[in-house]
Amino acid sequence: MSALTGKVAIVTGSSRGIGRAIAERLGKDGANVVVTYVGNRDKAEEVVSAIQATGAEAIAIQADMRSLTDIGKLFQQTLERFGKLDILVNNAAGKNIFKPTAELTEEEYNSMFDITRGVYFALQQAAQHMSDGGRIVNMSTSGTAMAIPSGGAYSGSKAAIEQFSMCLAKELGPRGITVNTVSPGVTATDGLVLEQDQVNQMIAQTPLGRLGQPDDVASAVALLVSDDARWVTGQGLRANGGIV
Template sequence: MENGKLNGKVAIVTGSSRGIGRAIAERLGQDGAKVVVTYVGNQDKAEEVVSAIKANGSDAVAIKVDMRQVADVRNLFQKTIAQFGQIDILVNNAAGKNIFQPTAELSEEEYNSMFDITRGVYFSLQEASHHMANGGRIVNMSSSATAMAYPTGGAYAGCKAAIEQFSVCLAKELGVKGIVVNMVSPGLTATDGLVLEQQEVEQMVAQTPLGRLRQPDDIASAVAMLVSDDAHWVTGQNLRATGGMV
């Protein structure tokens, strides 16, 4: 790890009170960024992340944000500027419940619960377009499901595929400002949101060339690479952090 490579930068990481989001927030803090940690329902967990970042020598703040509410999304950017004066990095990690249901059975409520977050991602990108400093970094979290046709995964993969299209189009819009926009698509990762049976997990690990279940820190490393200065010439790309599983 190259400590200090993000010194002077301000990062927003949505959905960062636990799991992959927490690992990303803590990694960016370790690399020197001031970090805005967002949560929707668990302030205590978010404050734990803030404390961990501060313990490593950087600054952080927790802000409650419901990504389904556009007003909340806009308020997040205003509060970040009021707190830290700028926005250099945005990681759109927040996600709702990942629902896998046959197309014939998915309810309207279940469909909306996923696509409402996708709408929030779009408007966070709109806010970034208004407020992000030139030379900024945007990383949108997608999923390996967009490259694999999982039965029962149509709506879930669809909401992530929309985010991928937001990303590639925005990369072309913001290039003139030196802002790069990329995606990270994790594979199956060991978080508390993992709902597969152990046998299913073992089968997927067996198909992974690197031979183990991915950890949140693996994904955080991929994000850290894309928000670093080294990624200044990488934009509109989807980094499939899957351990080689395609």
Template sequence: MDFNRADGMDGEAGIMGTLQGKVAIVTGASSGIGRAIAERLAAEGATVVVNYNQSADKAKAVVAGIEAKGGKAVAVQADMSRVAEARRLVKEAVAKFGQLDILVNNAGLFFPKPLIETTEEEFDRIFALNAKGPYFAMQEAAKVITDGGRIVNISTYGTHLGFPGATAHLGSKGALEQYTKGLAHELAPRGVTVNTVSPGLTETHMMSDPFRQVGIQLSPFKRIGVPKDIADVVAFVVSEEARWMTGQNLHAGGGVVM
């Protein structure tokens, strides 16, 4: 077993297989953190539903990359800010693969605007994607998810730090974190765990140079995160080894303190 490989694959044995036979949905998986999560879960043997909204070509490339390594994936378009589409995504996954074991609510928007400048339309837009869509995806998933299944919500380390100038954003992710705690109780009798993973500043399309420089300065590791840093944490949370952990928020933020 080669622990140094960055792609989650075993150089000699191919797919490692801790998630063999599982079906996972990863929302917003056409790029960034979602893409890395989809690739990581596929490398563990899960069949992955790669959700995207606008970037069909990128989603197809993610699927092709997974298949090229011997994994199984399918791209499914759904706008996760729309409740009907969030429900459809879950239904399509179950219709296609007969089960659902893992839901990762990753699709989200960063909205760095202070309260005083935020319009009602902007507030509704940010909450629709970061909070409302994931809520109803979880509701649909809760109806069908396999006993012992896993739900992971991707929030932000910013809620922990009180990241300045993004009040509505923090509120929407804060809501998601509270859904985690509530649903963890509701699904525990079936052995389903529900947890939050909160990335710190991570090198994706969301990143800009000012935030990158701040992140490098604040982290004791003197770098910002890369998507794989987050995907590896998610891979643990969805594993059998994490069965005793539910309703928690794992801060994957590179040790940043403010």
């Protein structure tokens, strides 16, 4: 029997990149997985097929995590399909915008904090509907510890998520539900926008001497949602090769 056999997981923003790696890893570990996407259903169905090939069940649900209506429908449809929820991974992210404070527009600011707002209300849904003994993992960034110039708004939007995690861990602890945060470093996905010289600089600063891969982050999430991490809650795990 696999570690997560019989568990039901939602992984938001899981049609590509780190989210896809997490969804496929949880499926490999036996969980039935809800894959969410905003616009690319074909990519989401690829993830569903990959999970089903391991013997687990999976479905794709369209959900814009900036919309409270979509968030509510996501949880409703999950419960209708599987009857319960054991794991939530809040992975969905918008565009990461790095601009000097003097230049960032209101629209750019809102685009990042709208995702943060969505995480909060997804956590509210989980608090209402998750089975006792469940697992919640929120994705942040190692940038919250690095004070990156021009990254104040972006890092701030993720730092709020870290606070959500710590506070909710204390709220849900009596029900045996753990809440933790995983903070990746620079990870090789199709969303990586750094120039090669910047990539080389990041590698040079990383003790393990390479960029992170989506599977590296997925492994950290898999640990936190497993029974082995039943005594770990309210914590932040930096999956970043030691760069900070």
